[in-house]
């Protein structure tokens with residue numbers, strides 16, 4: 001048995017950041033990792049997917065710009081770039097970073113075996129017992145959730161892992177799903193040379209986003225040659241010389257690979273949750289301090305994807321900074337401040353989660369959408385502006401297509417949601433996140449002058465539209 005102040009299970013971006021904060025506070029911290037230090041994000045998610053998409057998006061932009069003839073994409077060079085950006089699936093640099101930060105790394109599969117005790121099974125089957133004086137932080141993330149197709153093993157489908165690490169371009173790629181992974185991967189692989197067929201059970205893509213944003217991405221996928229089949233499910237699938245899919249409309253589709261991009265499941269099934277009174281295989285809900293509810297003693301934390309609050313690296317790292325502070329202050333017997341926006345409260349999870357889809361065009365959004373407001377019965381004023389009319393967008397690319405929407409709380413005159421869709425809008429998003437988290441009144445935003453000619457001039461156009469629209473569009477009860 002080795003005794004530490006803090007045991008972190010999972011060294012993804014979130015576990016690394018919890019450990020960084022507790023070690024920086026002087027707590028003796030150990031991280032347990034079953035695969036690669038850096039987690040899903042570094043090797044099979046954010047990094048490799050964006051490394052595939054960046055050349056694809058830049059190439060598409062360059063093709064539309066007068067005076068630039070980029071020639072065809074060098075697919076092998078793109079795949080090599082992806083390999084470099086994923087660190088060659090070698091975690092030594094990240095493991096060394098842990099060491100430099102004074103954090104102990106134990107490799108193996110971690111399982112709770114009672115309050116404050118974690119057992120780690122190493123590659124050789126040996127078991128090491130770790131005891132935590134103050135806290136155990138579960139940061140085990142998610143794996144792909146697969147649909148209930150018979151004989152999945154024989155089908156050998158791709159999940160997000162294969163879609164981001166494949167070394168060859170399948171001539172025909174079928175993708176099941178209409179969410180973020182499906183749409184980003186359809187964008188990448190269609191441009192890299194696959195004929196992509198997107199099989200979506202809903203009547204539209206990206207159901208959680210503003211309709212106008214999903215519609216622009218849908219148009220662009222059509223234009224790029226993706227075969228988009230809405231209201232379609234797979235009823236049977238077999239693999240012989242190729243993959244044969246029977247679809248709900250009775251048609252048969254042949255493909256070389258099948259990507260199942262059908263959401264995520266928590267990695268809590270083999271975590272010993274039953275030893276502390278929790279149900280294995282479920283998400284681990286935690287409160288705003290990231291303490292797991294239903295376990296006495298305030299020693300168990302769930303941080304990042306595994307708590308299902310926001311399945312995003314940056315939001316998980318935000319949670320990690322707060323959880324690390326909470327753990328350190330509880331260890332010192334310092335009182336916690338539970339009020340919103342305090343150093344101990346993950347308030348942004350509720351009101352300002354920013355996300356960028358690296359599609360063509362990009363979608364960037366934070367806070368509420370109109371559908372969220374409608375669903376929760378919240379009164380908001382909705383202000384829309386055609387991004388294509390902004391001078392900076394004209395400069396950015398000829399024939400620019402895009403749209404911006406902000407949602408305002410009429411009582412406080414502050415912004416509660418923003419969505420931008422268009423090329424180059426990713427870097428615009430932080431301005432909206434500042435406006436929401438800072439609760440900046442519109443009266444003051446008039447003094448935040450956007451430079452000419454940039455896409456950010458859309459802020460001025462949105463304010464003018466709001467001022468000049470006699471009856472603002474209003475959603476909610």
Ligand SMILES: Cc1cc2nc3c(=O)[nH]c(=O)nc-3n(C[C@H](O)[C@H](O)[C@H](O)COP(=O)(O)OP(=O)(O)OC[C@H]3O[C@@H](n4cnc5c(N)ncnc54)[C@H](O)[C@@H]3O)c2cc1C
Nearest residue numbers: 010012013014034039040045046110141304305311312313
């Ligand atoms: C294809 C794809 C693209 C994405 N792109 C983006 C993006 O562009 N931007 C963004 O913000 N988010 C993106 N995401 C989401 C992002 O990957 C996750 O939000 C992020 O990885 C969550 O971090 P985490 O540390 O909570 O979990 P993970 O990154 O999943 O890390 C968990 C770690 O815990 C380890 N582990 C699990 N169980 C145990 C155990 N019992 N014992 C020991 N170790 C264990 C795992 O091996 C893993 O290393 C993407 C996701 C996918 C699938």
Ligand SMILES: NC(=O)c1ccc[n+]([C@@H]2O[C@H](COP(=O)([O-])OP(=O)(O)OC[C@H]3O[C@@H](n4cnc5c(N)ncnc54)[C@H](O)[C@@H]3O)[C@@H](O)[C@H]2O)c1
Nearest residue numbers: 147177178179180181182201261262263264311356357358
């Ligand atoms: N750029 C980014 O920020 C980025 C990129 C990729 C992933 N992510 C994160 O990863 C998470 C997971 O993404 P995802 O696309 O896997 O999940 P998702 O929840 O966004 O989409 C899942 C899709 O699969 C469909 N689906 C689910 N079960 C199905 C079934 N049995 N048959 C047919 N269709 C089915 C759903 O209807 C939906 O269209 C996202 O929540 C996102 O936060 C972020």
